[in-house]
Amino acid sequence: MPDNRPIYALIPACGTDTHAELALMAEARKLADRRGGHAHVLMAGSDTEHAVAQARAAGLDHAWHMATPIDLQVHQYVDVFATALQTPGLADGLREALVLVIANPDNEALAGALAARLGGAPLGRCTGFVFDEPGGIAAQRSAYGNRLDITLSANAGPAIAAVRPQAQPSNQDRPTEIHSLEACDARAAYPVNTVPRTEPHAALEGASIVVSGGRGSGEAAFPALYELAAKVGGAVGASLPAVDAGWAPVTRQIGISGKYVSPHIYVAVGISGTPQHLAGIDPHTRIVAINKDADANIFNVAQIGVVAEWQSLIPALIQALEISPAR
Template sequence: MTNSGVFTFAEQVDGVLTNVSYELIGKARDLAADLDDKVTAVLLGENISHLTSELVAAGADRVLYVDNPELKIYRTEPYTQAMSYVVEEYKPEILLIGATGIGRDLGPRVAARVHTGLTADCTSLEIDPESKELRMTRPAFGGNLMATILCSDHRPQMATVRPGVMVREVADPEREGEIVELNVPLEKNNCYVTVEEIAKKIGQHVDITEADVLVAGGRGVGEEGFEMLQELADVLGGELAASRAVVDAGWQVKERQVGQTGKTVRPGLYFAIGISGAIQHVAGMEESDFIVAINKNPDAAIFDVADVGVVGDLFEIVPKLIEALKAEKQKV
């Protein structure tokens, strides 16, 4: 039997689908169109059947779901067993997983179990028009280089995909799809762990990948300077973001970090203030629609990716910019 179908892992936490689950279905639809094939979303959890219609609306032709108390909280082994069962039974051509904390734990375990290759943190996926193989492209060497990976002799071709990179399609509640509940025998073996406690991360919850405007600051902003950036973000109706140095210094929470080791964002408007433009940072924001950079160093690399660049002292420019933007708003 030959493998077929583009499968995606529909990751849910506490009964809510993660954004990347929708993005994967959007991408899977493109790939399936090129292969003249169908999209199947695989949903694992407990009491999650209400999410199946959302996955169909998002673009899945079929949803396979497993409803089992052992899958209530993510644990590597039962999730691996369920996902490997799906791979063995349904023999997908392609399996996409979000490169979240959960996905990057589950993916390699499943790939090792079903003996296939896995390409991590892909930023581009396409079907080779001749061989029909999946071309998986990802950053390597800290974002210095891109590599295109093939998995020619093993199936499924597996990839984890960075959140925020693929584009989520508009949901169509009229779409129809097949919904199948699977009864997967889970074996409680030595790899099972006991969850003793779940602590939600404290601090204000923010998802910068969802923001249309981001005002990002680097080390040059200084801890106090972020109050000023917050004000600019407020005027623009945006959110604060930060470089790795800022998060390492403890001035901003990790949730706001943009870059190779942080989040990938593609807002409509991105302000890079006091950010030099290290390749690790640029890797996470260069897809933004419109980039404005303010930096005192005229040779800063950030100006290479900026649509609008201003060389100067951010502490002089930003306050005046806030005033000017407020004045513009008054005019309307």
């Protein structure tokens, strides 16, 4: 009988984060048990052996693995997985499948592109799922930086969700069927070499202090913001207009169409505090706002607000830190 309630765990570049990969497989097992279908993992990478062993440990019903010469780019994984998902055994339950990826920017781009290719539903970053009797899927997720909880109903399959897997494998002693797939040709050429770009400034990801500039800070502020961030062990972020103007790279954009950050302290300089920008800041983050307009919305969410032009404050702050360095 065809399985019309399967859960697929999708793992590109397997072996990159074995801890999260095992947790994703355990999550797929748990959800498949709740939904009453089979748990599959579909993985691609240059070394799939370890991931196959993990699929056994997680008690998955099926492990589909595919060797690629080296780890690929996101758009290539879209090709590779879209083709692999047409394999009999995977294709049969695809329309009804809930497909899971580990939440990170690359996988979320993969999930969106794959949903478009397969005519499925991209659910975004989800925190929970409810399955109903006819096999429907409702996904729970937050929006606007955890300020709103929403429930999405996936009425076109497959439903593709990014999750932060927490599940532990429970030693269920179930047999796992292992399937080796032909590595299909990705549309674009395989990269033969990848060289990470080096950036002179600290990365935004994981920073405990973020100093961000906006339209009001202007281009002139950014060297000072980088200096201030370096002095306090933080990283620089930017609003969309600052990125659009070319004052900061797009990798530093914070907001609904940029990155989501959760530092302890967020210093907003010349940023008005629109919902689109605040959506990129964790609600538990403490905001320090520097803005010349006392009525700016940012002061409604800031714990500390200074009504001032940045020019009168930021250089003085840097100087003060030179005299008494931050610990």
